Amino acid sequence: MASAPAATAPLAGPRSVEPARPLSVEPVSGFVGDKFRVSVGGLPAGAAVDWQWVTLHGTYETQVSGHDVLFMQRRYKEQRRSLGRSTADGRGSVEATLTAPEDYGEVHDLYAVVDGSDVARGGYRIVRRATISPSDGPIGTPITVEVTGLAWRAFESTMALRYDNAYTGFVSAVTTSGAARFRVRAAGPAGRHVLQLTAASPGVPFLNNQQSGTAHIDNMDLRLPFTVTADAGPPAASTEWPSADRLAAVGRDGVPSAHVAAGISATLHPTSGDVGAEFSLAATGLPPSSGVQVVWKRAGEDEAAVPKVFREAGAVLVKATTTQEGSLVVPLRAAGERGGWHMVTVMVEGSVRAEIPFYVRRSLQDLSPRRVRSGEQFTIELKGGGWTELDKGVAVTYDNSYIGYACSVTSGGDITIHLVATGEPGTHLVDLYPMLYRHPGDHPAEYWNFELPQLTALDDHPGLALGYQLPIFRLAVEVTD
Structure with a gap:
């Protein structure tokens, strides 16, 4: 059996030429947290074996200047981590039960390492999955969505969320090792609704994945039902911020210094x-x-x-x-x-x-009126909008349907949004998410759409490493006859 690794810090790079022995892995795929067995023979008797998992460290590349911060691209650097250690028996055979770590989805190489050299190689595939909690509640109920196993390659690394077939926003996990945790709110009317996580090439729903180059990837269309039980009236306005722990975890090398x-x-x-x-x-x-x-x-x-x-x-x-x-x-x-x-x-x-x-x-200054007749206007006012690609805009959803974005670049940081109340009488939700703005100019080719709600921004926005504290605003209005 494998012993627990001494540390989870990344290990150094390649140990040797490609190993000749195959590493037996059974089963060869599963979810994060699943157990699997590995075995190999032909080693020196009593050899100490380190089971090394090949992973990636994901970051966002940005370009900082005196007048802007440009989003350039996603970067992934290969690393290794130890999943445990074992000792070969007197015949030079060894086996162990390992646990699939929280990591990016799809195939990861796995090596048996003896005395710093790779002696056997196999692989394990992490399959994506998603859960929601709770599964019912009144309009405005926060619904936590957890996804594991998002991959890192283009066309595999993002998913799109739809609520009753209306596009809400995109889900990313670049700096969170393929794991995404975010919240949306239950929109009405009362009854059964469907949250659908689907393939998203740059960030918008891709509707015929079964005919694409990623058709082989499991669970590219995940359907999560939610039942709205009642309309208890508009919830109070709230603001969700990136946690201090998350800001520290992504590193702060880009934060301005004194x-x-x-x-x-x-x-x-x-x-x-x-x-x-x-x-x-x-x-x-x-x-x-x-x-x-x-x-x-x-x-x-x-x-x-x-x-x-x-x-x-x-x-x-x-x-x-x-x-x-x-x-x-x-x-x-x-x-x-x-x-x-x-x-x-x-x-x-x-x-x-x-x-x-x-x-x-950023701060919410006003939402008025909060009780509005169908077809009439209400206004949202924010202050503290920025001027860079990372912080100049907000992406807006109405009842979990993306309706557009607003920008602060020519208004001195003020963002005033005029919307029209629609829908049946009752509570209707308005959410303002962080986004990325794409300026004209030189950018690397990047498979990512812009001016879209990044639902995972509190954990995975490119601005976090530069100290940008970009919130999600949760608002609501009551529509009357």
Whole structure:
């Protein structure tokens, strides 16, 4: 039997030339968490065998400049991880029972490694599957959808969700090892509804997968029933954010860093907030009894829809004087309406002494009216829209049907959306999801559509590694006769 691996950290690369021995694997496919048996003979008696699983590390490639952040493509780097260790018997034979790890779907190589060399090779195929919870509830009930076994290749790595045949958005698992967990809400009327996860080449439903190059992949059409039990009235508006654990897990190499002159310490508290949020600057090591300007660096004037025209401008937040010891503590307020990363710059006699990043989050300002006649207009207003491909837009669904997107690039960060109430009298849901915007210019070929709701954005958005905290807004209106 295999012992538990000492660690789950990735292992180094190839150990040797292709091994001559086949590794017996039975069964050869299954779901995440399933058991399977491996065996091989012809090894040295008592050899220590490490069962090494070939996996991938998925990331998003972005290109950061002074005026934009471009989404370029998905990247996967091959790695190995140990599934356990065993010892060969006196005849040089070994067998073990292993567990299929949470990993990307489809075939993974599996090696028996002895003394750093690959001595046998087999494979195991992870099959995708999905579950929902709960399976019934009133309109507005959060439905958690969990998918495992999404693959990594083009045309295999995304799925599309439809709710009663209406396209809701796409599901990705690039940085989550093929596992996706997301929520939608139960839309009416009362009765039986069907959530359908289907093949999605770039992100939209692909309706004849059985005639395609991915027809061999199991479970490319998963149907998950849900029963709406009642209309209990519109649920309160809510906002869902990426978790702190998830932001930390994806790495933060792309997050802007502070730049502070030697001998100076400068910090902000807190380091993020909504438009107009209050925060404070504390600094030490500045010249004593000196005049200080604290400047807010933000996106400049809007001259066209293409972000490359943005220029960095500065708004003076406060003028102050340091103490005799060279310290400074001042209250500040996030300026403007544009979201994303900004820099708070500390200047003494025209010289920059410190720059500290501050993140302005999106926020819901208004939804009105919340009770509206069918065919009449209601309005949603957000502040904190950004200017990059990652954070300039929101994708909107009405009763889980994608209806379009809205953008903040020419409105200074304000997003005002006018919608028309439709449907039978009762509760109707409006959800605003993060998305990616595709600017003109040089991008690698990428099998992914844009301006679409990314249902898995809280766990798998390309902006997470750069510290972008992009929420999902959950809203509702009551439609009357």
